Amino acid sequence: MSAKRGADWSARLAEHWRGIGLSLVVVVATVWLGFTGQLGLYIHPRYFGFTLVMAAVGLVFVVASFFFSSSFVASTPAAKTTPRRLALSVVGSGVLLSIAAVAVLALPPATLTSATATQREVNSGGLDTSDAAEQAATLVGTGDYERLSVKEWVSLLAQSDDPALFADKTAKLTGFVLPDADDPDNVFYVARFVVTCCAVDAQPIGVPVYLPGWSNTYSTDEWVEVEGTFTPNPSGRAQASLAVEPTTIESVEQPSDPYVY
Amino acid sequence: MRGDRVGARVIPSGLIVGVVLVALAFLVRGVSPAFDGLGLPDRAQDAVTLALSVIIESAPFVFLGILLSTVVQVWLPHGFLLRFLPRQPLLRRAAISLLGMFFPVCECGNVPLARGFMVGGFTVPESITFLLAAPILNPITIITTHQAFGFSDGILITRIVAGFIIANVIGWLFSRHPDPDSLLTPDFAASCARPETAGHDDHDHDHTHGRGPSRIQTSVDLFARETAVIMPALFIGSLVAALTQVFVPRSVLLELGSNPVWSVLAMMALAFIVAVCSNVDAFFVLSFGSTFMPGGIAAFLTFGAMIDVKMLALMRTTFTTRTLVQITALVALMSAAAGLLLNYVG
Numbered sequence: 001m002s003a004k005r006g007a008d009w010s011a012r013l014a015e016h017w018r019g020i021g022l023s024l025v026v027v028v029a030t031v032w033l034g035f036t037g038q039l040g041l042y043i044h045p046r047y048f049g050f051t052l053v054m055a056a057v058g059l060v061f062v063v064a065s066f067f068f069s070s071s072f073v074a075s076t077p078a079a080k081t082t083p084r085r086l087a088l089s090v091v092g093s094g095v096l097l098s099i100a101a102v103a104v105l106a107l108p109p110a111t112l113t114s115a116t117a118t119q120r121e122v123n124s125g126g127l128d129t130s131d132a133a134e135q136a137a138t139l140v141g142t143g144d145y146e147r148l149s150v151k152e153w154v155s156l157l158a159q160s161d162d163p164a165l166f167a168d169k170t171a172k173l174t175g176f177v178l179p180d181a182d183d184p185d186n187v188f189y190v191a192r193f194v195v196t197c198c199a200v201d202a203q204p205i206g207v208p209v210y211l212p213g214w215s216n217t218y219s220t221d222e223w224v225e226v227e228g229t230f231t232p233n234p235s236g237r238a239q240a241s242l243a244v245e246p247t248t249i250e251s252v253e254q255p256s257d258p259y260v261y
Numbered sequence: 262m263r264g265d266r267v268g269a270r271v272i273p274s275g276l277i278v279g280v281v282l283v284a285l286a287f288l289v290r291g292v293s294p295a296f297d298g299l300g301l302p303d304r305a306q307d308a309v310t311l312a313l314s315v316i317i318e319s320a321p322f323v324f325l326g327i328l329l330s331t332v333v334q335v336w337l338p339h340g341f342l343l344r345f346l347p348r349q350p351l352l353r354r355a356a357i358s359l360l361g362m363f364f365p366v367c368e369c370g371n372v373p374l375a376r377g378f379m380v381g382g383f384t385v386p387e388s389i390t391f392l393l394a395a396p397i398l399n400p401i402t403i404i405t406t407h408q409a410f411g412f413s414d415g416i417l418i419t420r421i422v423a424g425f426i427i428a429n430v431i432g433w434l435f436s437r438h439p440d441p442d443s444l445l446t447p448d449f450a451a452s453c454a455r456p457e458t459a460g461h462d463d464h465d466h467d468h469t470h471g472r473g474p475s476r477i478q479t480s481v482d483l484f485a486r487e488t489a490v491i492m493p494a495l496f497i498g499s500l501v502a503a504l505t506q507v508f509v510p511r512s513v514l515l516e517l518g519s520n521p522v523w524s525v526l527a528m529m530a531l532a533f534i535v536a537v538c539s540n541v542d543a544f545f546v547l548s549f550g551s552t553f554m555p556g557g558i559a560a561f562l563t564f565g566a567m568i569d570v571k572m573l574a575l576m577r578t579t580f581t582t583r584t585l586v587q588i589t590a591l592v593a594l595m596s597a598a599a600g601l602l603l604n605y606v607g
Contacts, residue, residue, distance in 0.1 A: 024283060028286040030321075051318075062283065063283060064481045111310070196545050197545055201545045
């Protein structure tokens with residue numbers, strides 16, 4: 001009898017603290033990411049304010065739950081379930097809470113990698129092209145092509161792949177190395193992820209670079225700064241008709257804001 | 262998380278335990294990047310990142326939903342909202358489907374809110390109507406859809422009209438169910454019937470004096486109860502969405518884009534998998550606008566706002582699996598019909 005009551009009691013305990021525990025983990029992680037400037041690894045900057053305010057509200061509720069913890073046993077009615085379900089609820093809550101704590105609090109925050117980029121076709125979408133093209137056009141007007149980023153070059157290349165248009169322009173691009181799907185030996189992309197809402201909708205964009213045997217020197221996912229000029233893509237297999245012929249390639253640190261918006 | 266029982270008797274010690282735990286969590290979070298390079302394989306690492314991004318994006322909306330639900334259940338007089346609604350069932354559901362205009366919570370936040378509505382006196386079909394209509398018929402969604410597509414191709418109009426019709430038709434169908442309470446999970450049906458949740462049954466203002474817990478205490482208790490149900494669903498739903506994304510190539514879907522029938526079905530499948538919030542899904546799908554026919558886009562925006570992996574996990578907290586299968590099938594059929602109509606006629 002007392003064993004049953006013990007199981008019942010621990011199930012109620014699990015039931016009561018499961019949500020608070022998960023909320024605590026999420027709220028603490030959100031606030032910490034916000035203060036260390038890493039929230040952008042997961043969500044679009046336009047949500048920073050709302051997310052942090054709601055996290056603060058959540059934190060108040062979490063702490064308040066502990067404040068009122070003395071009353072919960074009395075106010076939570078006994079669930080009429082089988083001992084097996086009770087045990088399952090306790091174990092399930094424990095497992096979920098442990099996984100959540102490790103995944104959310106212990107793992108270092110990370111940007112998406114080429115593993116996701118290869119799942120989603122490069123330059124297949126994600127850019128609000130009219131907007132990006134407008135920005136690109138403004139920068140092109142200044143004649144300072146080195147200020148154009150991956151995003152602007154991609155939108156320019158999407159509008160036209162006429163070699164004459166790009167012939168005299170030097171590109172300076174920062175992004176991570178992503179092998180071309182069709183010609184991985186000779187072509188890689190200097191790639192970035194475009195995020196519209198949160199990392200889950202990230203779409204890879206990138207400018208192709210033609211450099212046979214690039215993988216001897218550079219590795220996939222490495223962050224690089226590539227300088228070079230556009231030429232008709234010498235690769236017979238890659239789909240992009242223009243590619244950058246690099247004059248210099250330098251390894252760089254991953255920027256603190258790896259995504260573009 | 263378990264250690265609090267020691268402090269259960271004295272109130273301040275509970276608070277101390279809470280503050281200490283929060284501080285401990287911050288400490289763990291602050292120290293752990295020192296162990297960088299844990300050596301997770303890329304795919305596993307990306308799955309974690311994707312799941313986390315959904316959780317961090319959605320959790321604030323879940324909290325907001327719980328907060329509004331608490332206001333409805335604890336702070337407004339019982340049945341307050343019901344007073345303003347027409348009595349005739351059809352008109353009533355039509356009015357309820359526009360409630361999202363005043364509660365612009367994201368779809369994940371609508372689940373706790375709908376639960377609150379049911380405890381506060383809505384019938385089951387009425388809350389289903391709300392749950393399906395609110396993600397589409399709310400100011401934020403309409404504005405973002407307009408920003409993304411304007412009035413071109415009839416996408417915005419189709420989304421609004423289809424959202425309204427689908428929510429009301431499904432509400433009407435379920436209103437003919439002989440025993441609507443059987444649509445709910447036993448746990449939730451029990452909590453609807455539980456008098457102390459419903460609170461102040463007869464005397465609205467009976468809260469401060471009397472032996473019951475204070476409103477603040479009830480609100481905090483409700484937070485614990487709702488998060489206990491919603492947060493596990495959010496975690497599991499996000500993980501499923503992330504794993505599907507890492508392991509199912511999206512290019513498979515994209516190849517189907519230019520066919521009038523397949524574009525609709527593929528976009529609905531995509532909507533189901535990616536589980537983007539309805540507030541912003543227009544921006545997301547904008548990138549597919551060139552590949553897919555307008556009907557496919559409209560079907561994505563209609564179906565995805567109502568049903569996706571994460572939403573099903575969240576709704577499972579409240580409705581039986583059988584009910585969810587029926588709702589999903591109905592929403593899918595009608596969204597597909599709307600999309601096909603736009604592709605062939607529009």
